[in-house]
Amino acid sequence: MENRLDGTYVVVTGASNGLGLAMAEALLSQGATVAMAARPGPKLDQAVEKMQKAGLSAVSLPLDVRSEESVRSAAEWVRTEWGRLDVLINNAGIGMRTVNPDFLTEPQPFFKIQPDKFRDLIDTNVTGYFLVSREFVSLMAERGKGKIINISMNYETMKRKGFVPYGPSRAATESLSYIMAEDLKDYGITVNMLLPGGATVTGMIPDEVREQLEGKFELLDPNVMADPIVYLASGESDGITGERIVAIEFEKWLQERGI
Template sequence: MSTSGREQADLRGVRVLVTGATSGIGRAMAEALVGAGAAVAITGRDLARAQAVAAAMAGGSGRATPVAMDVRDEEQVARGVAEVLERLDGLDVLVNNAGVGMRNVNPRFLTDPQPFWKVSRRAFEDVIATNLTGYFLVAVAVVPHLLQAGRGRIVNVTMNHSTMRRRGFVPYGPSRAGAESLSRIMEADLAGSGVSVNMLLPGGATATGMIPDELTPEVRERLLPASVMAAPILWLCSAAAEGVTGERIVAAEFDGWLEEWKRRAGSPAARPPGSEGG
């Protein structure tokens, strides 16, 4: 179970739960993990879709297991996590990724931003329920099992800091800012437990279903591919990342981050560098 930089990871025997794995960056991460040999729970609100996505990953060296889970629903989360633990025979890594974007609130959010006072309470709460409360609920269901095992990893997917203060980005910006705060506190609460908490973000606008249809071809060409998340998530799930916690890793800058980490890792007093870009 090892990887460094862009080398191929060997994650055989590693069990991973990826929320929101049926599309976008969640699917890209799940595909990379299965390709590296991991056993991956493919979760999403629609079981049939999760089954189709898992079937499409067949043939990799790992295994994709579809599980229905709406992260907004505490009972569904509890049932889903219990199913994952049973079908994967335990769990090593939680990747909190399920999220909804501004497109659900304002389909033209990039070209016609909507001020916060025009956002309905329901729209606000729907985004917070997935992007923030969902992270909390899944972590609450998973952490007792990781603590019992005495080890485990949590990776919370977040976004650029600019997204958190951008005009017209309520409630998406606040939901991501809240997830970052949650991640920091989770890491502090779990300090010394053997369970690590790190954040991972693409590092720019990414080609997913969250992007509006009206973008020009020129703008679309500048979007990051969802696969930008592959190398860092493989590393974070590998033996090479043992003991790494409290980090905020920008996927688009991962190679540089990793080289800096390698330089500093040799010093007993050194912690991996923070990656505060984005």
């Protein structure tokens, strides 16, 4: 039986764990060839090895989204080895734990955040999406087709107490996404956003904090992203652009559009 993504070449950033790993596995299971991109190290090596042992077409793509040189090198690898790119998924990011490890239980006001921590998160979560998209988009524009999917998060988090700079970083990437969608219409490239729809069980929430949250609200499994990411990467979503899709409401989103 033919898979939905046979012959599809995909790059997923931040693919060594969390949402990125879950999305990479979902895409691979449907026949895609996936470059799992992340900063080099044991975590990336182990994630790729696990997929390869399962017989899936995963390759390792060392990439630091904050570095123009690293991004350029990764794009050159894709051009040389694949000669094309069908789908780019911008997911790499860091969370509030890098600024305040106790952000969920003891939120800090913005004026207590250290400037270097603020810059580091913005460089990763916002500038990273820009640098990666800027470099890889030429591989799609040359063919007059392609799909970019930018991972975001809830509006509530953009306004939540103690969530500077993570909240502003994702608000910025959503604005970037809408503008990218308009800029790339003439090139045959679509740009959409996907978000889980709530806090998920990822490395962005420390284990000790997760234990404190148990019973207060339910954390989503990263696999909630599987069905919508496969849909967005497939030909089924051709022509759809500028959309913001919430994973937990994906079935409702499809029904509302008669899909």
